[in-house]
Amino acid sequence: MRWVRYTTAGRTGYGILEGETIRAVEGDPFAGWNATGAQHALAAVKLEIPVVPRTFYCAGLNYVEHVIEGAKKRGETPNIPARPEIGYRANNGLIAHNETVIIPADATEKIHYEGELVAVIGKQAKNLNQSEALSCVMGWTIGNDVSERTWQRADRTFWRSKNSDTFKPMGPYIQTELDLEQAQTNVRLNGEVRTSFATGHMLFSCATFIAAMTKYITLYPGDVIWLGTDGQSPDVKSGDVVEVEITGLGTLSNPFKRAEG
Numbered sequence: 549m550r551w552v553r554y555t556t557a558g559r560t561g562y563g564i565l566e567g568e569t570i571r572a573v574e575g576d577p578f579a580g581w582n583a584t585g586a587q588h589a590l591a592a593v594k595l596e597i598p599v600v601p602r603t604f605y606c607a608g609l610n611y612v613e614h615v616i617e618g619a620k621k622r623g624e625t626p627n628i629p630a631r632p633e634i635g636y637r638a639n640n641g642l643i644a645h646n647e648t649v650i651i652p653a654d655a656t657e658k659i660h661y662e663g664e665l666v667a668v669i670g671k672q673a674k675n676l677n678q679s680e681a682l683s684c685v686m687g688w689t690i691g692n693d694v695s696e697r698t699w700q701r702a703d704r705t706f707w708r709s710k711n712s713d714t715f716k717p718m719g720p721y722i723q724t725e726l727d728l729e730q731a732q733t734n735v736r737l738n739g740e741v742r743t744s745f746a747t748g749h750m751l752f753s754c755a756t757f758i759a760a761m762t763k764y765i766t767l768y769p770g771d772v773i774w775l776g777t778d779g780q781s782p783d784v785k786s787g788d789v790v791e792v793e794i795t796g797l798g799t800l801s802n803p804f805k806r807a808e809g
């Protein structure tokens with residue numbers, strides 16, 4: 549099942565996407581829903597971010613090649629993480645499919661993308677073991693973790709390098725089923741594939757992260773966990789379009805534009 553969050557006629561709500569048609573519902577996939585009988589053409593509505601998360605979690609350095617390539621660029625020895633560690637991002641950075649990433653006027657040229665699988669939590673979870681961890685996942689979507697790398701090296705908390713307004717595109721919808729073993733992530737820059745990797749070849753699986761996280765924190769419906777990326781990004785400039793495609797989850801597309809200074 550594909551859940552979309554959309555706006556039409558001044559109203560924002562959830563619906564079930566079937567082909568190019570949205571079946572409207574009352575309620576949402578987290579707290580319960582009922583079909584209304586209303587339908588909308590996908591092309592006639594505005595897609596919103598598929599969920600406004602209560603808490604926005606992110607896994608860093610979760611693909612070995614990403615760690616190795618990053619270390620090479622810095623002239624360092626790769627330091628492969630020995631355990632899953634989680635970080636946080638800010639909701640102000642979230643934008644939807646087809647919305648524009650605004651590069652701050654004073655940013656350097658080191659603007660990079662990271663195509664990521666996103667787990668969407670569907671029910672409250674605490675103290676899950678690894679074998680049951682995925683039972684709290686309602687579905688999956690796509691994220692693009694935009695970064696300003698010069699600021700990332702300078703700011704200890706990543707507050708602007710990772711969390712500037714519009715730096716976290718997410719969407720286009722939530723897919724409740726995903727064959728992670730068959731999934732492939734392809735990231736295109738202006739129509740050309742620049743990054744491609746097996747989505748499931750993570751250093752630590754989503755289940756591993758959830759088991760580790762719920763030992764200490766409670767996950768709630770609507771929380772999201774971004775699961776990291778592989779490969780390296782070229783510098784992205786104003787006028788570029790980045791598309792993140794994951795098998796079975798569709799394509800998240802966003803243009804980039806530099807703010808006027």
